[in-house]
Amino acid sequence: MLTILFDGIAYGMLLFILAVGLSVTMGLMNFINLAHGAFAMVGGYITVVLMQQFGVPFLLCLPVAFAGAGLLGALLERTLYRPMYAKPHLDQVLFSMGLTFMAVAATDYFMGSQQQIMQLPQWLRGRTEWGTGGPFELGMGHYRLFIIAVCAALTVGLQYILAQTRFGSRLRASVDDARVAAGLGIHVNVVFAATFAVGSGLAGLGGALGAEVLGLEPTFPLKFMVYFLIVVAVGGTSSITGPLLAALLLGVADVAGKYYVPKLGAFMVYSLMLVILLWRPQGLFVRKGGR
């Protein structure tokens, strides 16, 4: 049971890193970006290509995945996304869906439709067992430990940036009220661009980290988009602790659900989401006054 909890937490932290960019973008630009998963996919494929065709070590691929996805995000934000900010939500949904379709089809064309095999480095392939045979048996895959460690570090880093740096306060100001922030001299456009880039970069990093666990193939953005949206909808868009808790909840629920009641599969997760959203339409963890 503890193993399941452990796996769920690993999954949840991964989901968090993947989805946090989406959450901040939504809260900041009030933009529903269904293409967020495509940036994760880009990060995953960058990593796979670098490892398989250029023999780049896994650890080095991670920052490259981050940078690659981030750059792509910055480019797209400046050119394609910015004109869409003021448009109605329906248009944003259709636009980002279109981008997703393009990404999926292009990836299928260039990389083929099969799932990519990730060769983890030797030192990540082990497993540590505690309390074997007892009631609190805990089996920790090293790779999942690594994921938890990296994601936890990133979370702490993000929280620090938000709470302690100038950029963080500008970001928070822009989220609260973009017009007023602009009036105070904050370059809201720069904040938007930087945030979008970082969010996409994090998604790319998550895609690289998660390729082995989640399965990397061209339909990745479509398969996981729902999960990202669940994290954002349940966790709210006005903090990063909200999505973190939502992601952890989602991760544990999904892993536990699939283990204990495999007949129902993802049914558990969707039901849980529906129940939560019906009970608290603004999300579970929104502070009062949040959007």
Place this chain on the structure above:
Amino acid sequence: MKAMQDSLLAPSRLKAWEPALWLVAFAAPWLLPGHALIVNEMAIVALFAVSLDLILGYAGVVSLGHAAFFGFGAYTAALFAKLVMPDPVIGLWVGMAAATALGALCSLTILRGSDLTRLMVTLGMALLLLELANKLDGLTGGSDGLQGVVMGPVLGRFEFDLMGQTAAWYALSVLFVLFALARRLVHSPLGATLKAVRDNPLRAMAIGIAVQRRLAVVYTLAAGVAGAAGALLAQTSGFASLDVFALDRSADVMLMLVIGGVGWLYGGVLGAVVFKLLHDVISGITPQYWTFWIGLFLVVLMLLGRDRVLKPWAAWGKPKAQGESA
């Protein structure tokens, strides 16, 4: 006063091209017997698109899960035909009733929360049903789908033929009847209040419209119509598969509305016809790249501005959070 009344009644008056359009539609299975199946499919998706237009174009609800009702109608009708009786029209009623009931239940969920919440709830509902249909494979056939749905003759007289002509006329008739009813609704005072809710829910409330209730009613009705389309699909194709619940379906039908124009019922019909034609043509050439071109089309269209490109006189947008709403 007369002039004023005429202005108001003008949109509801039958335009010259309308009867012509329907005549052509009904003549098609006879004139082009080899294409009767396509006509059947077009009628079904047109009905589905019209049902989405009711909530999207007229009430302003963005839903990515409308396929939930389509699929529920399909599976209910298929199961009804297999387990109870193979009469098509009764099965149609059953499918519609089931979808309407589901719609009523779901309508409680869409009333609260932001656009994102609504999107997630509608999407979640469709995915939930997909999972259920997948897992309850004893009943539904799981990922293989529900096979072997054999239908009796329509109204006891018209057997379903191999060419699909009966199917086409059956689907067209259902489309026609439901469309005519929907057309009356959107031009009525109720339809006008729906437009008001779409344009400015705050003001709608401030003039005494019970916004929540009205949205719930129209959502339920739209669900029923979508269920009818699903039932038609199951009945005319002889089986029901999981993809009736898939995100693709919800996305495709939204695309049809975008092509044909949101907010005028014929947009659904037009969009369905164009979409189906495009799909068949492009898929024939490059099956994988259909997705890419559709994606590109959407991106370009949204960037240029839906209204400017397609229907300059039907442009509408969500009221801004602050500032004027007109």
Place this chain on the structure above:
Amino acid sequence: MSAAPIVLQTEGLLKKFGGITATQDVNLSIAQGARHALIGPNGAGKTTLINLMTGVLEPTAGRITLEGVDITRMAPAQRVQRGLVRTFQINQLFASMTPLETLAMVVSQQQGLGGHWWQPLGANRRVVERCEVLLSLFRLTEVMNQRTDVLAYGKRRLLEMAIALACEPRVLLLDEPVAGVPAGEREELLHTVAALPAEVSVLLIEHDMDLVFDFATRITVLVNGAVLTEGTPQDIANDPQVKSVYLGHGEALTHG
């Protein structure tokens, strides 16, 4: 002068947003047939008060009664059905509908036809006749078939008020009706405000003192969410407290 019955009353109305008290213990009574004005500096909480009365905001404490009925917990749409109608400071219109369609819709709703789905909008003669009257009253007849989002601002402001009148209000709350209206179109609007039926009780929020003194028989002054004072225009004009709030020194409030 015998006292007219009170149609709208707030008792001890309190509204807090976190640490901020937007409305402080407001007791306001509007008499039948009143021409009552609510004035006060920007940020005094006038619109908040309207939002509380109409149910857009829920009060932290206090009571609101409409014609003797407690409406404190009543849904906004229901209050409208009981005759409490408001206009908005920032136009809240229906962008895709024409003035004629808008008014036909509102009148239909008001006459209980809002749920009717079989007959087309405009089939009912009484509805169309009422629209004719309203369009004429608000000088909107020439533009009645133009989409609302292409109308000039002044016309939109008139439509804003026409919508409220179409609801057959018994108590009408006007939130800065001439705000932002160009000087040339103010006359139309002012004339229409003055010509409102005598049975309708009106609460007017305004900054334009000309309008206030021409229109009102009773004025309430709101400062920082609380009622400062209340009285006839003459009383208010000469009240030193009011003068200091508005002007900062001891000049009489004049109009002109």
